[in-house]
Amino acid sequence: MPSFPRSRSIFVSMLFVVVASAIAEEPPATPKPVSFMADVAPIMVRNCIACHNARKPEGKYVMTTFAKLAKGGKVGEDANLEPGKPDESYLIELIRPEGEPRMPYKQDPLSAADIALIERWVTEGAKYDGASADEDWTFLLRKSRKVEPPESYPVAVPITALSFSPDGSKVEASGYHEVTAWKTADGGLDGRLKGMPERVYDIAFSRDGKWMATAGGDPGLYGLAKLWAVEAGSPPKLVRDLAEAQDAVFAVAFSPDGSRVATAGADRILRVYDTAKGDLVFQVEDHADWILDIAFSPDGKLLATASRDKTSKVFDVEKKESLVTFPGHAQPVYAVLFAADGKSVVSGGGDSLARVWTIDGEAKEVRKISGFGGPVFAMSFTPDGKTLVAAGGDDKVRLFNFADGKALRTLDGHKDWIYAVAVSPDGKTVASGSWDGEVRTWNVEDGKPGQTFFAAPGFKSAGVQAAK
Structure with a gap:
């Protein structure tokens, strides 16, 4: 490990103190608003879409367009999402640990962090940041998602082309x-x-x-x-x-x-x-x-x-x-x-x-x-x-x-x-x-x-x- 002259070490230590003090004096940053596409949509793809899509609408509930997601299924038609009011939103009620029936149904519950994020999104107005409420947002998410292939493959993959x-x-x-x-x-x-x-x-x-x-x-x-x-x-x-x-x-x-x-x-x-x-x-x-x-x-x-x-x-x-x-x-x-x-x-x-x-x-x-x-x-x-x-x-x-x-x-x-x-x-x-x-x-x-x-x-x- 390289060593520094004592004078340079003292200077670097003082610099860290000054920087730390400046950071401490800055007011805390305001959290940026929750994005549906960037933050909420990935949670729903992992936990909800398999059972609530156009081909398999469990409970007659399709979540793949925002308009239908907000409307709800055969239960909670008019109160699935109440912008600014998470406690009055049926979607939030169902994903909480005490939800009845708790969603995802018969699967592991959402993490506390995921639930808190969705609740904050509703509190902030439950805004949709895609192009249209009637578009298939899962399609848009897939299109925009970037996946980096592994540097070294752990397994070989089928050759299809x-x-x-x-x-x-x-x-x-x-x-x-x-x-x-x-x-x-x-x-x-x-x-x-x-x-x-x-x-x-x-x-x-x-x-x-x-x-x-x-x-x-x-x-x-x-x-x-x-x-x-x-x-x-x-x-x-x-x-x-x-x-x-x-x-x-x-x-x-x-x-x-x-x-x-x-x-x-x-x-x-x-x-x-x-x-x-x-x-x-x-x-x-x-x-x-x-x-x-x-x-x-x-x-x-x-x-x-x-x-x-x-x-x-x-x-x-x-x-x-x-x-x-x-x-x-x-x-x-x-x-x-x-x-x-x-x-x-x-x-x-x-x-x-x-x-x-x-x-x-x-x-x-x-x-x-x-x-x-x-x-x-x-x-x-x-x-x-x-x-x-x-x-x-x-x-x-x-x-x-x-x-x-x-x-x-x-x-x-x-x-x-x-x-x-x-x-x-x-x-x-x-x-x-x-x-x-x-x-x-x-x-x-x-x-x-x-x-x-x-x-x-x-x-x-x-x-x-x-x-x-």
Whole structure:
């Protein structure tokens, strides 16, 4: 520990005395007013919203808009909140230890500090500091909440999205509230893009490499797609938020020329935006359940979808209409792609098959691609469209000759279900990511393993090393 000359020590001691005296003489600071969004809302999210939302309104009480929160449920309709009068507010009565029934119901009571904070908020006027009393404040809170990913992950997280960078030098992977970048050459961490929702479900780059889009969400609560500008040598820069939803956004896709970007997710809405301007140019709600994947046709005029409603559909983006529906899987459809010639679509689903079907006139199945030992969760083509890469619930990555559906090779190594696959821009490398957090790369030509790593910064797992 460094030592100071005696004269300097005396000076520092006198300085502390002067500063302390000055602080002691200052009048006590007036506490700043309690904020609903910053102070009260987080308490209610932790303790109340699970039972008092639009989907599950216990006691006919919905708290997700301030207007309904203030009004109350089937009991206390007119006195749930009395601004300035906590003792006359039914909400306060219920959260106090003697409340009947005491809330949260059959759960641990609120702490004394939380109760005091809510009481002070009511005493100060029970003001709402969001934009509108009728907005879903839980959605606004989720959107504005910033979560810092851990410096070192204590556990690996499921890989639900993978994409190669435009130059193929990195594999971009989903993380916890972030996208992580890993060097293709050695599997080393190359960067972290933070500010994402809890889970990232899709990552896409425009073909020219100028744009990146991400889709994600906090399951059951919030969903968001984001558009990023990409410049060589710099981290992607956020341009704007795209689709916002009250549940996860699962898929994003760029048109081949990059002029449009599409999003879809649990709200069943397919949206298409002008990439540069951000204008919404097309929107349709035609599925009966979640949309899990989307893909543009090679000419950018059509969009194919895969849905949990057991169908795959094709939409005409130019004419803004639905063209054809393929119901052949009879199980949830998880992945969809256009063939390179744009004349057919391949969809993979819970029936452990990839099915190729035409889009002219009506959806007719051309052939089945089989050999899977479980649901088909993810698919990708090599750039020439000749090789289909697919994976899913049997822990294996499979390569097929798309023209006839014949198996080319099986890539073994994962120990858990595979939810994401990607092919490098040059078509030479495949990357796959599994539920246990592991990412593997493979050589397309001979199936030789490349790198193996957990896409979790700082996470240490015994027995996992990069392949040589």
